[in-house]
Amino acid sequence: MNKKIAVVGAGLMGGGIAQACAQAGYQVINIDVYEPALVKAKANIEKLFNKKIDKGTMDEQTKVEIMSRLDYSSSFESLLDVDIVIEAVPEKIELKKEIFSQIDKNTKDDVILVSNTSGLSISEIASATSKPDRVMGVHFFYPAPVMKLVELIKGIATSEETYEVIKEFSLSIGKQVVDCPELPGFIVNRILVPMMNEAAFLVMEGCSPQDVDTAMKLGANHPMGPLELCDFVGIDVMLATMNGLYSGFKDSKYRPCPMLENMVKAGHLGRKSGEGFYKYNR
Numbered sequence: 001m002n003k004k005i006a007v008v009g010a011g012l013m014g015g016g017i018a019q020a021c022a023q024a025g026y027q028v029i030n031i032d033v034y035e036p037a038l039v040k041a042k043a044n045i046e047k048l049f050n051k052k053i054d055k056g057t058m059d060e061q062t063k064v065e066i067m068s069r070l071d072y073s074s075s076f077e078s079l080l081d082v083d084i085v086i087e088a089v090p091e092k093i094e095l096k097k098e099i100f101s102q103i104d105k106n107t108k109d110d111v112i113l114v115s116n117t118s119g120l121s122i123s124e125i126a127s128a129t130s131k132p133d134r135v136m137g138v139h140f141f142y143p144a145p146v147m148k149l150v151e152l153i154k155g156i157a158t159s160e161e162t163y164e165v166i167k168e169f170s171l172s173i174g175k176q177v178v179d180c181p182e183l184p185g186f187i188v189n190r191i192l193v194p195m196m197n198e199a200a201f202l203v204m205e206g207c208s209p210q211d212v213d214t215a216m217k218l219g220a221n222h223p224m225g226p227l228e229l230c231d232f233v234g235i236d237v238m239l240a241t242m243n244g245l246y247s248g249f250k251d252s253k254y255r256p257c258p259m260l261e262n263m264v265k266a267g268h269l270g271r272k273s274g275e276g277f278y279k280y281n282r
């Protein structure tokens with residue numbers, strides 16, 4: 001636990017990853033260029049912990065201890081003494097490369113750099129640094145403090161030593177690890193997203209969303225129907241992942257359902273917009 005961790009990006013994933021690391025006993029600094037994101041990330045954790053205290057599942061002392069291990073900053077200079085940097089900025093390759101280059105210049109030589117990308121090439125991200133052997137992918141799931149799985153992805157240049165350090169670190173924050181090829185979708189999204197896409201095809205062909213979801217919940221024992229899940233993650237996010245599989249493999253079996261494209265154009269993005277396959281009170 002004597003390693004110091006930095007999480008770059010304090011959004012949905014970064015804030016949660018920082019929390020998971022601090023809960024496991026690490027000293028963590030969460031960095032974001034956007035000050036309000038830092039304020040919100042800290043407030044979200046405090047709110048969550050206060051709820052746990054109210055429910056009797058956490059005591060005040062534990063909250064104080066975990067919060068004392070969390071720092072927030074908008075300066076990359078805070079990276080100078082960290083051992084592992086976990087990047088969680090938006091899924092754009094040019095942005096990630098720019099940030100990795102910036103992180104590279106502000107960290108010590110033996111740092112390990114991790115990306116939480118959902119599907120971009122680790123080798124390409126690593127190419128923006130002076131130490132591609134010390135870069136790898138760790139794909140967390142939302143919400144990061146709760147979801148048990150992380151997918152580990154080596155780039156072409158990732159060293160065995162880097163892999164072993166990151167595997168041990170992942171286990172130390174209570175995660176179960178799986179090794180994934182550096183291919184679009186890794187394991188979970190490669191299986192899950194085409195299933196959601198196929199569910200959208202069924203609706204386009206005349207099935208009701210309710211029937212599709214009921215069929216998968218009662219016939220396949222899924223806790224949530226595939227279309228409920230589409231609405232939950234966001235139709236735009238789901239379509240982007242499907243497009244990533246399609247362009248990554250150049251295989252027609254990953255063609256996105258045209259209905260999803262129309263839904264995105266119409267602004268029907270799921271829960272966050274108030275309407276997707278279902279309607280929601282906002």
Ligand SMILES: NC(=O)c1ccc[n+]([C@@H]2O[C@H](COP(=O)([O-])OP(=O)(O)OC[C@H]3O[C@@H](n4cnc5c(N)ncnc54)[C@H](O)[C@@H]3O)[C@@H](O)[C@H]2O)c1
Nearest residue numbers: 009010011012013032033034037088089090091117118142
């Ligand atoms: N949302 C999910 O369910 C999920 C799950 C697994 C992986 N991911 C991946 O995690 C990454 C982040 O996704 P998210 O949903 O947390 O995004 P988000 O938009 O919620 O957060 C991104 C944060 O990065 C910050 N940021 C932007 N540019 C920056 C810069 N130059 N320096 C520092 N911070 C900067 C933004 O201010 C924002 O707070 C993406 O690569 C995404 O594919 C997302």
